[in-house]
Amino acid sequence: MKNTLRVYRAMHDLTQEELAQKLGVTRQTVLSIEKGKYDPSLELAFKMASLFQVRIEDIFSHQEGSQGS
Amino acid sequence: MSRRVFLVCGAAIVTALVALVGWAVAAGNSVVPVPGVVAGALLLYLLRRRVRGVTHDERNYRIGEKASRFTVRVFAFVAAIVGTTLVAADAGDSSSMETVGLTLAFSACALLILYAVSYAYLSRRS
Numbered sequence: 001m002k003n004t005l006r007v008y009r010a011m012h013d014l015t016q017e018e019l020a021q022k023l024g025v026t027r028q029t030v031l032s033i034e035k036g037k038y039d040p041s042l043e044l045a046f047k048m049a050s051l052f053q054v055r056i057e058d059i060f061s062h063q064e065g066s067q068g069s
Numbered sequence: 070m071s072r073r074v075f076l077v078c079g080a081a082i083v084t085a086l087v088a089l090v091g092w093a094v095a096a097g098n099s100v101v102p103v104p105g106v107v108a109g110a111l112l113l114y115l116l117r118r119r120v121r122g123v124t125h126d127e128r129n130y131r132i133g134e135k136a137s138r139f140t141v142r143v144f145a146f147v148a149a150i151v152g153t154t155l156v157a158a159d160a161g162d163s164s165s166m167e168t169v170g171l172t173l174a175f176s177a178c179a180l181l182i183l184y185a186v187s188y189a190y191l192s193r194r195s
Contacts, residue, residue: 025126032128041127 003060006034008052023047070119078116082109141184148177 009019009030016034020027023044032038040048049056070078086109093102117124155170 021122024123025128026123029126029128038128044127 001039001060001062002036003033005030005048005059008048008054008059009034012052019051022051070116070121072120072122072124075116075120075124079113082113082116085109141180145177145181148173148180152177 009016014022016030017027020030023030024047025044029038029040033040045056045060048059052059086106089105090102093099093105152170152172152174155166156174157170159167159170
């Protein structure tokens with residue numbers, strides 16, 4: 001799944017650590033999501049969308065055959 | 070306590086436990102290891118609760134689930150193969166090979182039974 005998490009993080013001037021703290025996850029999870037190696041749960045995706053005040057579709061877009069876990 | 074300090078303390082505690090168990094085995098002491106391991110585990114648990122920030126999240130749990138499934142499959146397969154091979158290779162004189170083989174084989178069976186039961190239980194719950 002592709003995502004623009006890094007873009008929104010930069011727009012809000014947050015480091016990965018700061019974003020991780022706000023979301024209640026580890027920095028490694030934020031890093032993995034930004035690299036597209038990990039697909040977050042629905043709950044975490046909603047948290048992100050709520051934090052950045054956008055829709056989930058604005059952050060994540062599904063691609064056929066994309067890598068992630 | 071920061072995560073790094075916790076990792077260092079945890080490594081020190083585990084090292085001490087390994088040394089304790091090693092000494093107990095060498096000295097033939099079967100009493101000391103059990104309370105020692107319990108105390109070490111309790112200490113690790115208490116230290117972990119004092120760590121600042123998030124230590125485990127959904128990603129860690131998901132990776133743990135995958136790792137556990139893989140471990141069960143590999144161990145069950147290898148233990149069953151090696152166990153039955155040892156039992157079959159036992160010429161009758163060496164009971165230790167048969168004992169080891171049976172232990173491995175029954176361990177694999179117990180693991181698979183436990184896996185099936187926990188899977189059924191969790192499947193019913195969700």
